[in-house]
Amino acid sequence: MICYEYPLSERVRTLLRLEDMFDKVRYFAAQEDSQQHHAALLALFEILEVASRADLKSDLLQELERQRQGLELLRSNPAISEQRLNQVLAEIARCMANIHGIPGKLGQHLRDNEWLMAIKQRTNIPGGACEFDLPAYHYWLHLPVVRRQDEIGEWLTPMLPIYDGLSVVLKLLRESGKPTHHIAFAGAYQQMLAGKSAQMLRINLRRELPCAPEISANKYALNIRFMSLGKGRPRLCESDIEFELTFCNL
Template sequence: MSELVFEQPLNEKVRNYLRLEHLAEQLDTHLQQDHQQRCFSPLLSLCELSERCDFRSELLQDINKLLMHLKTPAVQASLCQHQWQFFQEQLTLARELLQHPERPGVQLKRNRFLATIRQKLTMAGTCCNFDLPQLQYWLAQPWDERQQQYQQWVSHFHCLLHPISLLLQFTRMSSEYRQAVAHAGFYHDNSPNNLSLVRVKMDASAGCYPTISGHRNRFAIHFVQFDQQKHSQQTVQFLLATCS
C-alpha cells in the first residue's frame, strides 16, 4: 500500500492557507478533465471564502517576511541558486499582483449564471433540469468551451492561490522528516521555536491514522485504528516533520 501524509496546522493562518490550497488542487483537477457540475463546488467555495475574508493583507505581510528571510546567509546557504532565484522572482511578482485594489473574485460575484448556480447548489437535490435549466444548457456545451470558461473563472483567484502555494512549499521545505515512534498509539513533543505545521508520513498498511492537536510549540498525536474507530494501543512507527 502507498504512503500517506497527514498535515495539521498549528495556527489559524496556516489552516486557511491549507484549505485554499486544497481548493486550488480541486480546481486544477476539474480543469484537466470534464467532471460535469462537480467543478462548481470548489469554485463557489473559493468565492465564498474570498468574500468572507480578505487574505491579501496577511499574504502581503508573509511575502515581505519571506523575501527578507531569503536575504539571510542561513537561508542562502540552505538553498541552491535555482531554488533561491525561483522564490525570489515568484514572490516579487506575486506581491505586485496582490496590490491590485479589487478583491480577488469580486467580478464573479456579478456573474448572474454563477450567482444562480451558487444559490441553488446550497439546497439538497437541486441539480435537476427543472431546477437549473441554465446549468443543463451549460453542461451541453463542448468540453473545450466549458474548459476555457472555467479557466477564466479560476484565473480571478490566481493572485491569491499562487503565493499561498509558494509560502506552503517553503514552509514544508523548512523541516525534513525524521523517524518517530508512538508507544501505545501516543506521541507528543515540544519545540523551542513556534511551529506552524506538523506533518506525519506513514504506510497505509498500518491500519491506523493520526489525529493531531497542538498550538505553537507543542503538539500531540493519537493514532486511531480505522476498523474499530478507537485509540490504538499498538506501537506505531512513522516519519515526522515539524515546520516553523
C-alpha cells in the first residue's frame, strides 16, 4: 500500500514538510558520497527557510502541552493502558524540556555561520554552487567522509528537539483515526462532512494501481479524484478504485 497524507490545517502542513526535510537530512548525511552530503545541506537550508516563517518552538510547545493535558484526562479510563499512557506522557515531557532548552531562534547557529550562509545564498541560483563559485565548499566536499558527517551532525543536532517534538505530535495524529474502506466509482469519490472535523486525511492505495489521488476539502465536503499516471497528461481514471480513508484529528 502507498499512503497519501493530506493536511487540512496550516500547522499540520508545516509539520509534515519539516518531517520530510529532517528525514532527508538524516538519510543523506548517513551516506558517504559528497553529492549526497550536498543534498543533506540543501535539506538543512530548507528547514532553515521554513523555521524562519513561523514561531515553531512556541507552536510546538503549545500543541505538546495540549496533548499532555488531554492524555492526563484518560488516566481514569479503564480501556487505556496506564503503562503505555505513562510512556507517551514521559516522551512528551522529554520533548518539551528539550525544546525549552533550544537557545534563541531555531537555526540561529546556522545563520551565524557566514560560510554556510554564503553556500545557502549561492544554492538559490541554478548551478550557483559550482566549484568556481565556491572553491572553499568544493574543498569541503573532498574532506574525509567522517569529518563531513561529523560537521553535518553538529549543524543538525541543535534542531533535533524540534524533530522529536513534531514526530510525537504526528504520531498521535496518525494514530487518532480508524481507516474505512471506500470505492471511488469511475475514479471519483465525494463525501459530505456534515460537521466532521479533521486535521489530516490519510488515503491508502494499492501500490500496483497506476493512479494517484487529487484531494480537495472544506468544512462541507471532501472530493477525491484518482488520476491515471502515464506519459501523457493525467486524466481521471475510468475504472472503480478501492481505497482506505482515515480522518485524523487531535
